[in-house]
Amino acid sequence: xxxxxxxxxxxxxxxxxxxxxxxxxxxxxxxxxxxxxxxxxxxxxxxxxxxxxxxxxxxxxxxxxxxxxxxxxxxxxxxxxxxxxxxxxxxxxxxxxxxxxxxxxxxxxxxxxxxxxxxxxxxxxxxxxxxxxxxxxxxxxxxxxxxxxxxx
Amino acid sequence: xxxxxxxxxxxxxxxxxxxxxxxxxxxxxxxxxxxxxxxxxxxxxxxxxxxxxxxxxxxxxxxxxxxxxxxxxxxxxxxxxxxxxxxxxxxxxxxxxxxxxxxxxxxxxxxxxxxxxxxxxxxxxxxxxxxxxxxxxxxxxxxxxxxxxxxx
DNA sequence: GAAGATTGACGGTTCAATCTTT
DNA sequence: AAAGATTGAACCGTCAATCTTC
Numbered sequence: 001x002x003x004x005x006x007x008x009x010x011x012x013x014x015x016x017x018x019x020x021x022x023x024x025x026x027x028x029x030x031x032x033x034x035x036x037x038x039x040x041x042x043x044x045x046x047x048x049x050x051x052x053x054x055x056x057x058x059x060x061x062x063x064x065x066x067x068x069x070x071x072x073x074x075x076x077x078x079x080x081x082x083x084x085x086x087x088x089x090x091x092x093x094x095x096x097x098x099x100x101x102x103x104x105x106x107x108x109x110x111x112x113x114x115x116x117x118x119x120x121x122x123x124x125x126x127x128x129x130x131x132x133x134x135x136x137x138x139x140x141x142x143x144x145x146x147x148x149x150x151x152x
Numbered sequence: 153x154x155x156x157x158x159x160x161x162x163x164x165x166x167x168x169x170x171x172x173x174x175x176x177x178x179x180x181x182x183x184x185x186x187x188x189x190x191x192x193x194x195x196x197x198x199x200x201x202x203x204x205x206x207x208x209x210x211x212x213x214x215x216x217x218x219x220x221x222x223x224x225x226x227x228x229x230x231x232x233x234x235x236x237x238x239x240x241x242x243x244x245x246x247x248x249x250x251x252x253x254x255x256x257x258x259x260x261x262x263x264x265x266x267x268x269x270x271x272x273x274x275x276x277x278x279x280x281x282x283x284x285x286x287x288x289x290x291x292x293x294x295x296x297x298x299x300x301x302x303x304x
Numbered sequence: 305g306a307a308g309a310t311t312g313a314c315g316g317t318t319c320a321a322t323c324t325t326t
Numbered sequence: 327a328a329a330g331a332t333t334g335a336a337c338c339g340t341c342a343a344t345c346t347t348c
Contacts, residue, residue, distance in 0.1 A: 018170030
C-alpha cells in the first residue's frame with residue numbers, strides 16, 4: 001500500500017472488517033436455520049408487534065425492495081413470518097412475526113448479544129462510541145457518493 | 153433498540169456502513185466494467201508485478217478460494233489478467249495483470265482514491281486513525297467468533 | 305495424504321422490467 | 327401517473343465435494 005492515506009486505509013478497513021463479521025455471523029446463525037439478513041428482519045419485526053409493510057422494511061434496512069421479497073418468501077416458507085392483508089389497500093401487506101418467529105427471535109437475541117459483547121470486549125466504551133460516530137459520518141457521506149463523484 | 157449497549161450498536165453500525173459503502177462502490181465501478189471485488193484483485197496484482205498464486209490471493213483478500221476462481225474467470229474473459237503456468241508445479245497458476253489490466257488499474261485508482269477522500273473528508277486524521285485501530289481490534293476478535301461462541 | 309484449483313448448490317444483494325392496485 | 331410488490335438476470339460470497347498434481 002504505497003501512498004495510502006490514513007483515511008483511505010480506514011475506509012478499506014471498514015469494508016474488510018465487515019466482510020469478516022458477515023462471514024462469521026453466517027456460521028453463528030446457521031444452527032438456528034437463519035441468516036444474518038433474516039435475523040435483521042426478525043429483529044425489526046420483533047420490536048414492531050403490529051407489523052409493517054415491505055416497503056417500510058426495505059427502507060429501514062436500507063436494502064432493495066426485491067431483496068425483502070425474497071427474504072420474506074424464505075421466512076414465510078419456514079413459518080417465521082406472516083403476510084397479512086391490509087384492509088383498504090390490496091397492493092400492500094402488513095408483515096409480522098408468527099408465534100414461531102417471535103419465539104426464535106427471543107431465543108437467538110440474547111445469545112447474539114452475548115457473542116457481540118465478547119467480540120467487542122477489547123474495545124472500551126469510549127472507543128466504541130467514537131467509532132460509532134465516525135461510522136455514522138462516513139455513512140452519511142457515502143450516501144452522496146454518486147453525487148460527490150459527479151462533482152469531481 | 154431497547155437495552156442496546158454502545159458496543160452492540162457500534163458493531164451493528166460497522167455492518168450497516170459497510171453495506172452502504174459496498175452498494176455505492178458498485179455504482180462507482182460499473183462504468184469501468186468491473187466490480188469492487190474485481191478491483192480489489194486488480195489492486196493487489198497491480199502492486200505485485202510478478203504475480204501470485206490464487207491461493208495467495210484468497211489468503212490476502214480473506215476470501216474463499218472458489219471465489220477467486222470465479223472472479224478470475226470473469227477477469228480473464230475480459231482480458232484483464234493472465235493465468236501463467238508455474239514451472240515445476242503443474243497444479244498452480246501464477247496470476248498477473250495483463251497490459252489492459254494494468255492500464256485499467258492505473259486509470260481507476262486515482263479516481264477511486266479521490267472519491268474516498270471526499271467521503272472521508274468529514275473525518276479528521278486522528279478520528280480516522282482511531283477508527284482504524286478499533287476496527288482492527290474487532291477484526292482480530294471476530295476471527296475467534298466461533299471459538300468465543302463455543303466457550304460461552 | 306496434502307496442496308492448488310475447480311465445480312455445483314445455495315443465500316444475499318442489486319437492478320431493470322413488470323404487474324396490480326391506487 | 328404513482329405506489330406496493332414481484333420476477334428474472336447478474337454478481338459476490340460460502341461450503342462441500344471433486345480432480346489433478348505434488
